[in-house]
Amino acid sequence: MHPFFLPILMVLLLLLILLIKFIYSILWVPYKIQRHLYKQGIRGPGYRPIVGNSAAFKQEYDATLNKPMAFFSHDIVHRVDPCYHKWTFMYGKTMLFWHGSTPRLALADPEMIKEVLLNKSGHIVKVKLTPLAEQLFGKGLIDLHGEKWSIHRKLANPAFVMDRVKAWVPEVVESTQEVLNKWENGIGERNEMEVDVLKEFHILSAEILSKTAFGSDFEEGKHIFELQDQQAMLTLEALRTIYIPGFRFLPTRDNRMRWNVETETRRLIKNLIYREKKTGGNSKCLLSLLLWGGLPVEEVIDECQTFYFAGKEAVAIFLTWTLVLLALHQEWQIKAREEVLQVYSNDKVPNADSLSDLKIVGMILNEALRLYNPVPDLFMEATQNIKVGNLDVPAGTQIYVPVTATHHSTEIWGADANEFNPQRFAQPRKHLASFFPFGIGSRICIGQNFALMEGKIILAMILRQFSFALSPSYVHAPVTFLTVQPQFGAQILFRRLSG
Ligand code: HEM
Numbered sequence: 377m378h379p380f381f382l383p384i385l386m387v388l389l390l391l392l393i394l395l396i397k398f399i400y401s402i403l404w405v406p407y408k409i410q411r412h413l414y415k416q417g418i419r420g421p422g423y424r425p426i427v428g429n430s431a432a433f434k435q436e437y438d439a440t441l442n443k444p445m446a447f448f449s450h451d452i453v454h455r456v457d458p459c460y461h462k463w464t465f466m467y468g469k470t471m472l473f474w475h476g477s478t479p480r481l482a483l484a485d486p487e488m489i490k491e492v493l494l495n496k497s498g499h500i501v502k503v504k505l506t507p508l509a510e511q512l513f514g515k516g517l518i519d520l521h522g523e524k525w526s527i528h529r530k531l532a533n534p535a536f537v538m539d540r541v542k543a544w545v546p547e548v549v550e551s552t553q554e555v556l557n558k559w560e561n562g563i564g565e566r567n568e569m570e571v572d573v574l575k576e577f578h579i580l581s582a583e584i585l586s587k588t589a590f591g592s593d594f595e596e597g598k599h600i601f602e603l604q605d606q607q608a609m610l611t612l613e614a615l616r617t618i619y620i621p622g623f624r625f626l627p628t629r630d631n632r633m634r635w636n637v638e639t640e641t642r643r644l645i646k647n648l649i650y651r652e653k654k655t656g657g658n659s660k661c662l663l664s665l666l667l668w669g670g671l672p673v674e675e676v677i678d679e680c681q682t683f684y685f686a687g688k689e690a691v692a693i694f695l696t697w698t699l700v701l702l703a704l705h706q707e708w709q710i711k712a713r714e715e716v717l718q719v720y721s722n723d724k725v726p727n728a729d730s731l732s733d734l735k736i737v738g739m740i741l742n743e744a745l746r747l748y749n750p751v752p753d754l755f756m757e758a759t760q761n762i763k764v765g766n767l768d769v770p771a772g773t774q775i776y777v778p779v780t781a782t783h784h785s786t787e788i789w790g791a792d793a794n795e796f797n798p799q800r801f802a803q804p805r806k807h808l809a810s811f812f813p814f815g816i817g818s819r820i821c822i823g824q825n826f827a828l829m830e831g832k833i834i835l836a837m838i839l840r841q842f843s844f845a846l847s848p849s850y851v852h853a854p855v856t857f858l859t860v861q862p863q864f865g866a867q868i869l870f871r872r873l874s875g
Pocket residue numbers: 502517518519529589682683686687688690691694749750751754813814815816818819820821822823824826827
């Protein structure tokens with residue numbers, strides 16, 4: 377026998393096993409799942425080996441970016457979730473599409489959505505972030521599972537219970553007042569001034585988060601936020617391409633940039649932690665709870681990365697859309713101002729006790745979160761064969777929850793689903809899974825109380841000091857850049873209120 381015969385045979389055998397595994401996961405499993413769901417009446421754009429429907433996603437997304445809305449409308453699903461929107465007309469609202477070779481089953485029925493998000497069997501879990509997204513979020517709450525998630529969540533929860541959140545009202549008032557003074561000075565002798573509130577609210581929510589959750593000076597956190605913004609852009613670029621395992625380890629230009637940004641972000645957070653350790657901490661803040669709760673430093677860094685992003689981004693977007701809506705719907709701006717002036721009469725500074733008196737403001741915030749919910753979709757995964765409603769869902773199927781589409785559904789919200797009508801929130805919500813901007817179930821947003829408190833205080837303070845309208849330079853173009861954002865900023869004209 378030739379001396380190389382055996383090694384060559386081994387290599388060939390190994391290659392054959394790899395090929396079989398490859399064919400099994402790229403062809404056999406996807407087509408099997410597709411057949412299984414097709415038999416139950418679930419249709420979709422069809423599986424393409426390896427790439428799935430990535431080409432369609434890219435094409436629709438690029439088309440959206442190049443096509444601002446022709447006229448102002450709150451009917452935005454076709455921009456925010458373009459593929460899903462297009463496919464619903466072809467295949468129905470409950471459908472199957474493909475992210476690479478991963479099946480995604482989109483659900484539209486609130487009862488089924490509730491069943492998935494509230495499932496306690498442990499067989500439906502949150503989808504793990506891709507390693508690329510981990511560089512942005514860190515391996516914190518958003519991406520943790522099981523026992524580790526439960527430990528982190530228990531440690532972080534006390535920072536966001538209502539009493540603790542209310543204690544942060546003075547910090548929110550102080551930071552907001554500084555911004556409003558800046559606008560006031562900017563107007564000076566003029567009649568009005570244009571402000572891109574998207575930029576302003578990013579800075580304001582970052583400052584508030586630094587002071588409250590991290591108990592630190594904004595200057596310390598500022599650089600971390602800037603790096604996170606940079607990382608968000610890089611992550612977005614990467615997420616729009618097909619994920620190829622191992623590619624992120626190649627020293628490409630973008631990969632190197634991502635590594636550097638991540639290393640620098642983590643270094644800065646580590647500095648914050650060491651300062652916190654030295655000073656003994658501030659028992660009110662999240663950072664202290666995590667650190668003194670016994671988490672290893674590396675896990676605290678991960679969690680800080682998560683909160684620096686999640687706590688700033690969505691709040692800034694939420695406030696931005698609220699202002700855009702009130703700038704457009706003057707009648708509601710007037711109603712909200714009347715309420716604010718009544719609740720905070722005699723120049724009273726907004727305080728925690730009167731938050732619940734801001735009923736109309738609360739309804740407006742809800743309506744803004746319904747029409748322009750910052751997080752457009754949620755992803756879960758079946759780890760075993762499961763039943764959702766009447767459907768048999770095979771293990772390995774991801775479940776896609778189209779939050780924006782649900783919030784805009786005429787079947788759920790009636791013929792005026794795409795109208796701005798805060799009055800609809802005068803009644804309790806129709807169904808737990810008809811309005812869920814913060815998610816529902818055990819993974820519900822931990823910062824919900826905090827975000828709504830910020831929304832009420834900041835909006836009340838703006839309404840007391842200024843009237844505002846959309847600037848002619850504003851172009852309505854909602855688009856999904858990780859969150860639902862105004863593509864060209866949100867230019868608003870502010871006027872000082874007389875008297
Ligand atoms: C209007 C503002 C906000 C919106 C719309 C929002 C929305 C969401 C949504 C939809 C989820 C996912 C729920 C799920 O997977 O089922 C989430 C999770 C999360 N949010 Fe928020 N969020 C907001 C503000 C905040 C703030 C202010 C913070 C922190 C200060 C925060 C921190 C988090 C964290 C850490 C998670 C992961 C929770 C877990 O999986 O245990 N969010 N948020």
